[in-house]
Amino acid sequence: MNKKKFVVFVGGGTKGHLFAAIAAAGTLDLCTYETLVITDIKVDDCKNVEYIPKMPFASKGFLKYFVLRIITVLQLLIKYIKRRPYKVVGFGGYTSFCPLMAAVLLRIPIIIHEQNSIMGKANSFFLPCADTVSLGFFDACKVNDNFAHKCVRTYNPIRSQIFSASSSNALNMVNFNILILGGSQGASIFDSLIPHVIDLFLGFLRDGKYMLNVCVVQQTSEGNNSKLKRFYSNNMVDATLKRFFDDIHKRYNKADIVICRSGASTIEEIVALAKPAIFVPFPFAAQNHQLYNAQFLSNLGAAWTVEQNAHAAKFIAQILFEIVSNPRKLRSVVEKLIKLRDSKRKKIRDII
Incomplete structure (x- = not known):
């Protein structure tokens, strides 16, 4: 029996990022893939979700913020070493930083999905490292020509009941x-x-x-x-x-x-x-x-x-x-x- 491919989806900060990650995870064939959603938002009745601490940037507590980031990246490195993801898919927002950074350090392929017409800071940071860049907002979101070959126009995932x-x-x-x-x-x-x-x-x-x-x-x-x-x-x-x-x-x-x-x-x-x-x-x-x-x-x-x-x-x-x-x-x-x-x-x- 073939081993299922383990794919990690990351979304949080706002529910828009999270629901898109959950919706995308739900579209994969369960016979081929096993999924995990990493977020900082508590949700009810959602399987295969793991929570990480909320870490919005705060200039007054920069040292604490920086230490929390390092600790979370180290925890995720251990998690990924124990079970190496096939790919890690980030949906933007500050929550995606640590899971994507851990993946980059272990040379795990990453996909970044930009939902909006303007690319956010987290996605912009990982743009050079991404294997694929999914652009969900029609033809509105523009990226540097140096990374155009990575870009694919996609739908933004939405709730299945819609x-x-x-x-x-x-x-x-x-x-x-x-x-x-x-x-x-x-x-x-x-x-x-x-x-x-x-x-x-x-x-x-x-x-x-x-x-x-x-x-x-x-x-x-x-x-x-x-x-x-x-x-x-x-x-x-x-x-x-x-x-x-x-x-x-x-x-x-x-x-x-x-x-x-x-x-x-x-x-x-x-x-x-x-x-x-x-x-x-x-x-x-x-x-x-x-x-x-x-x-x-x-x-x-x-x-x-x-x-x-x-x-x-x-x-x-x-x-x-x-x-x-x-x-x-x-x-x-x-x-x-x-x-x-x-x-x-x-x-x-x-x-x-």
């Missing part, structure tokens, strides 16, 4: 369904922003004499549900509020429009379903990559981008009203998303 969602986008002129996803870095801001959006949007509908039921499904942060419920009830808006949706594919199914952050995984889901979206980029993302992610799609006419500022609510409400008053805009966006979805890209499992 593929059971429908990509139908016929606008329902009786109920207008809005899905709001804050992600790991935005739900609390959306808790305060979205009520202003809905209030303005309802005003536009009244002024335009549109008889439309507005239905909201919103991911919320802890502690704000009761306040939001009162707001939606007072404005006769059918609202479903949860901190996390374990049936996200069903929520996507019903949505006419999605208001969300613009992390790479979220954008890949939007494209996979050809689901129109208004992106509100997280303004404190590393290298402002969420803004560049969102602008890549909006510049193609495949989405809308609204920056998080004092005017955001008004701009989002105006976009919602434009969609209702001119459904052809929605169809145009869907057509462009389908074109992006059908662009030729490989899957990560094809390059392992």
